[in-house]
Amino acid sequence: MEKILYAIPDLCTGCNRCVYVCSAVKEGKFYPSRSRIHINNFSLNGYSVPSICFQCPKPECLKACPQEAIYKDGNDIVLVDRQKCDGCGDCVTACPYGMIEQDEKGLAYKCDYCGGDPACVKECASAAIVYQTKDKAMSKLRALQMKQRIKSGGSSEKRSKIGRKMISLLKS
Amino acid sequence: MNLYAGKMLVVDLSEKRVSVEALRKEWLKEYWGGWGLALRYYWDLVSPEVDPLSPDNALVIMTGPFCGTLVPLTSRLCLVSKSPYTGTVFETNTGGAFGPELKFAGYDGIIIKGRAESLTYLKIINDRVSLENAEALAGEGIFETERMLKEKTGFPEAKTLSIGPAGENIIQYACIGTESYRQMGRGGAGALFGSKKLKAIICRGTGNVKVADMSVFLNKVNEYKETNLLTDANLWAKTDGTPLLVDVINGMGILPTRNYTYGTFENKEGINSDAIKAAKQRDRACSSCPLACGKFTRINGIEIEGPEYETLCLAGSNCEISDMEQIIRFNRLCDDLGLDTISCGNTVGLAMDLAEKGRHDFGLRFGEAEEYLKVISEIATLSTERGKELALGAKRLAEKYRARDLVVEAKGLEYPAYDPRGNYGMGLAYATSERGACHLRAFTAFAEKPFDIESLTRKVVDGQNFNAIKWSMSICDFWGSVSREIMAELLSNGLGDSIKPEDLALAGERIWNLTRLFNVRAGFTADDDVLSEKIMNQPLVKSPHAGRVFKKEEFEKARKSYYQLRGWDDSGIPSTEKLEKLGLSKI
Numbered sequence: 001m002e003k004i005l006y007a008i009p010d011l012c013t014g015c016n017r018c019v020y021v022c023s024a025v026k027e028g029k030f031y032p033s034r035s036r037i038h039i040n041n042f043s044l045n046g047y048s049v050p051s052i053c054f055q056c057p058k059p060e061c062l063k064a065c066p067q068e069a070i071y072k073d074g075n076d077i078v079l080v081d082r083q084k085c086d087g088c089g090d091c092v093t094a095c096p097y098g099m100i101e102q103d104e105k106g107l108a109y110k111c112d113y114c115g116g117d118p119a120c121v122k123e124c125a126s127a128a129i130v131y132q133t134k135d136k137a138m139s140k141l142r143a144l145q146m147k148q149r150i151k152s153g154g155s156s157e158k159r160s161k162i163g164r165k166m167i168s169l170l171k172s
Numbered sequence: 173m174n175l176y177a178g179k180m181l182v183v184d185l186s187e188k189r190v191s192v193e194a195l196r197k198e199w200l201k202e203y204w205g206g207w208g209l210a211l212r213y214y215w216d217l218v219s220p221e222v223d224p225l226s227p228d229n230a231l232v233i234m235t236g237p238f239c240g241t242l243v244p245l246t247s248r249l250c251l252v253s254k255s256p257y258t259g260t261v262f263e264t265n266t267g268g269a270f271g272p273e274l275k276f277a278g279y280d281g282i283i284i285k286g287r288a289e290s291l292t293y294l295k296i297i298n299d300r301v302s303l304e305n306a307e308a309l310a311g312e313g314i315f316e317t318e319r320m321l322k323e324k325t326g327f328p329e330a331k332t333l334s335i336g337p338a339g340e341n342i343i344q345y346a347c348i349g350t351e352s353y354r355q356m357g358r359g360g361a362g363a364l365f366g367s368k369k370l371k372a373i374i375c376r377g378t379g380n381v382k383v384a385d386m387s388v389f390l391n392k393v394n395e396y397k398e399t400n401l402l403t404d405a406n407l408w409a410k411t412d413g414t415p416l417l418v419d420v421i422n423g424m425g426i427l428p429t430r431n432y433t434y435g436t437f438e439n440k441e442g443i444n445s446d447a448i449k450a451a452k453q454r455d456r457a458c459s460s461c462p463l464a465c466g467k468f469t470r471i472n473g474i475e476i477e478g479p480e481y482e483t484l485c486l487a488g489s490n491c492e493i494s495d496m497e498q499i500i501r502f503n504r505l506c507d508d509l510g511l512d513t514i515s516c517g518n519t520v521g522l523a524m525d526l527a528e529k530g531r532h533d534f535g536l537r538f539g540e541a542e543e544y545l546k547v548i549s550e551i552a553t554l555s556t557e558r559g560k561e562l563a564l565g566a567k568r569l570a571e572k573y574r575a576r577d578l579v580v581e582a583k584g585l586e587y588p589a590y591d592p593r594g595n596y597g598m599g600l601a602y603a604t605s606e607r608g609a610c611h612l613r614a615f616t617a618f619a620e621k622p623f624d625i626e627s628l629t630r631k632v633v634d635g636q637n638f639n640a641i642k643w644s645m646s647i648c649d650f651w652g653s654v655s656r657e658i659m660a661e662l663l664s665n666g667l668g669d670s671i672k673p674e675d676l677a678l679a680g681e682r683i684w685n686l687t688r689l690f691n692v693r694a695g696f697t698a699d700d701d702v703l704s705e706k707i708m709n710q711p712l713v714k715s716p717h718a719g720r721v722f723k724k725e726e727f728e729k730a731r732k733s734y735y736q737l738r739g740w741d742d743s744g745i746p747s748t749e750k751l752e753k754l755g756l757s758k759i
Contacts, residue, residue, distance in 0.1 A: 013464035015457035016269070020242045021390075028386050030241050032276060033378035040329065041269065043351040044315055046454055046468030046477060123242075125402075125410075125462035126455065160328040 002075070003131050005111075005118060006138045007050040007145065009166055011128035014041045014048030018120035018129055025119045026109075034103070036111035037120050037129070038156075040163035047170065049163035050129060053078070053099040053111035054146055061110070064094035069108070075116070080108045096149035098158030144169065174384050175237040175666045176200070180213075181279045181301060183294060185368050186227055186286030190294075190301045195280055201675070202755065205280070207263045208644035208683040210234035210252035213283060214261070215686065215759065220693035224256040224360075225342065225367040227287035233274075233333075234281035236646025240272040240381035242393050243662055244401055245648035247271045247459040249333075249356075254694070255607060256367070257344040257360040257515075257565060258584040261690040262607035264361050265643065267458035268351035270375065273331040277377030288369040291340070295325060296375040306371035311337055313508035314349035317372055327376040334372035335362040336510030338552035342366045343563045345515035346552075349507060353466070353477035354458070357512040358585060359607050384668025392665045396658055397462065405653040409465040410455070414481035417589075418444040421485075421617065425715030426594035428587070429489040430538055431525035432580045432706060435591050435715025442494030443484045451496060458648070465650055471497040479503040479513075482611075485589035486517030491524060491544060498541035502548065509552035516551065518586035519566045520544055523558075525578050532573050534558045580704045583608035583696070590617050592707050594717035597628035600730050603701045604632065606687035612649060613639055622717075625730045633737045641680035682754040685738075685746050689756065698735075698744040703727050 016032065016039050023031035038051040059078045062070040069084035070091060080091075080100075087106025100110040113131070121131045132138070148165045150158040173195075182191045196213070203209040210232040217230040231253045238246035249271035255262040274282070277298050284294075293306040309317050317334045331350065338346035339362030346362030347355040356362075365371070383389040408416050418440055421427045425435040441447065448467050456466030456477050466477045479487070479499050487502045488494065506513045523534040524544075535543050535558065550559025561569060566586045570579035580587040585608025592599030597616025602609035611617075614635030616628055638656070642649075645659050656673035663671040691700075703722055711719045735742060739750035751757040 010454065013455045013457035013461075013466075014459075015461050015464060016459050017242065017244075017462060020460060023380070024242065024386055024390060027380070029380040029382050031380035032272075034380075041351070043268075043353065043456075043477070044318070046456060046475060048456075126464065156329055 003133055005052050006130050006142055007052045008128045009049045009170060011126045012048040012050050013126050014039060017123045021119045021123040038159050040160050042167055045167055047167045049166045051097060051099060051159040060094040060096060061091035061100045064090040066090060077113050079112055080110060082107050092155060096151055098155035101155050174382050174668055177275050177278050177280045179279050181282045183282060183284045184286045185288040188303055202679060202682060204644045204679060205236040206234055206250045206644040206646040208679060210250055211683060211686055214252045220690050222254055224254040229254055231284040231364055232281060235271045235275050239646055240275040242460060244397055245461050245651045246646050248646040248648055251356050251361050253364055255359040256363045258608045259694060260583055260607055261687050262359040264356040264359050266350055266354050266356045268354040269459035270331040270333055270350050272459045273375045273377045275381055276379045277375055278379050291369050291371050293372040298377060309371050314510055315352055315508050321372055321374045325374055330374050330376040332372055332374045335365045336508060338362060338510040339366040341554050343552060345512045345565050346510050347512045349510055353507050358514060362510045383666045389665045392662060400653055401651055406651060409463040409650040412445045413465040413467050415445040415448040415484060417481040418484055421590060424594060425717050426591040427489055428485055428589050428591050430492055431490060431521040432591060433713055435594055435712050435717060437489035439494035442496060443488040447496050463650060469500060471500055474500050474504060476500050476504045482589050483513040486514050490517060490521040492538040493541055495541060501545050505548040509549060511552055514588055515565055515586050519562050519569060522566045522569060522579055523562055526573055526575060531575060577705050580706055581609055583700055585609045591712060592722055593712040593720045594715055595622040596625060596722050597631055599703050599707060599722045600628060600632045600734060603703055604734060606691060629730055629733045629737060632734060636684050637680040640683040641676045644683060682756060685754055685756060688746055692745055701731055701744055
């Protein structure tokens, strides 16, 4: 994998333009609940925490899929073969970050890095979402984010809880 | 429907009933959304003589056509009703993210009627809408109310509109808060919620907004964002935000200081943009805004998004407070308890002046922060005698203490932070605004000739008409370079229709005239379109314009030419021809 996606919560202003553009590109509508990237705003604390798919080296979603509908492409991007997906939702339960979800037909969808040119990155005016080659400091931040794993509850609940944890980590 | 959700939520608190009705499509091309559309709905709902605090009054909350899309700076949410503070029709709007959330829930706006029996909140989870008991939230501040509602409903991503104790106690300059630090500030929207026993609205929306052709629309939005929005005309909002105005307005000599006595503040370094930057933690944005003008600050553990320019002045220079920590504390208390910082700062400044002049001692002194901070919760909770008196607001407080010479207000709404003695256009703008003294109707502070009545009158009329359509698109003030041409083209692309800028110009004028018709029928006359005595009689001090007043005769000349330009008679009543041209003759 040449480039990866990084989220930098300290730079996120909470404008949600990444969310708007992701849904516009993927769904043809402005449809934030179907975005592949999410932002939790903690207005009182002045933080917004982006949730991104980490394209995990050992994806829980992939492991959980009984249909083998989830696979990695040549660039290590985790993708869903929607022909094979039977809508069981096991991947949704398995992802500890709340970053794979089901549409109205039950079929799974997730971030695919827009095939190597992520729309969210271009829309981010504060460089809180960047797509770049690995670097040490950023990888450290990413590792910290990946450590925050929530096993129970729905996707949005997981993201919100992780967001809260991130704020206390950032503050300390 | 493209751009619009196509539905309105109708809430009758007396009947405990919630219903959904189709959006009045026949009004869209005349009023569009936001202010205009809310006003048109409101016009149909009440009689202009209605008592604002009675169950007969209604509130209309409305989004704009671009809300919920990538058109930048268009998430503002407006409320139209009759103000308990001024008795006029008024519009107040807020940033944040409630507007898009409402639209994604499937509604362009909400109509609220009646009065609940006991404290209530409105819960909107897409098409599941209900009225819920809010008695457990009674007396809570806005911050805690937001937290409790999200927890109670189990929707951490939901957005809220709520009031604090000030609104519950029907303080007439109470605001409605959202996203902790953003408000529908002026004119007493919080008192209206309080009078209806409506503590809050919580909304979660997971639907979508459609446009005619997404790729064409995205290209157009991106083009205007890059070539028009993100340019020098607007980027001050990103780098500095409104605190930049402290040095600018001080340089012009119209920064209200010491209860509108001086035009400059000798300790401005304590409250200017550099002082904000020294305390800044992060930039904050409303939904869809790449500028992020909100500056999140922290001093000695006290945090807030802000303070904004108006607060830096009215709770800062105008009270001669230059310690940023104290202003942050003042601002945070107002935001949590639910008071408008402009009205509150003005009222406290007046109380300080009354003590200074030996007319009444409220224990408040210019430059002293301790009591100035204490009095905020006394106002919001009406817990002391002085709290009750300051809760009257500046105009009524001045009437009580025979201090008409010390107060600055129009139609009962205190002046914002630009002294009209050094810019006559601002005086005319304050006097003719539909909701009382306001800088968001016409803004002439940057006019090259600040005393040239002829050019300023034209600027005021044009500014009011332009902002009437801009607020109807729910576009933020800080997209300063947006034009009717840009709005028309974005509408055309979003709707898949052909909209002309001239139609929007006419709509702006129509909306302004409709506010006038309401106020005329509510009993307002030319005698209410006036300046405060202080501005006409007491010369400005410590300013390049020191010695200046805006003389009564000069003001009346300006007002006369304003009425003529508007096509109104000498009493300020729109002519039959004007109303016909605007399609308002049969309304």
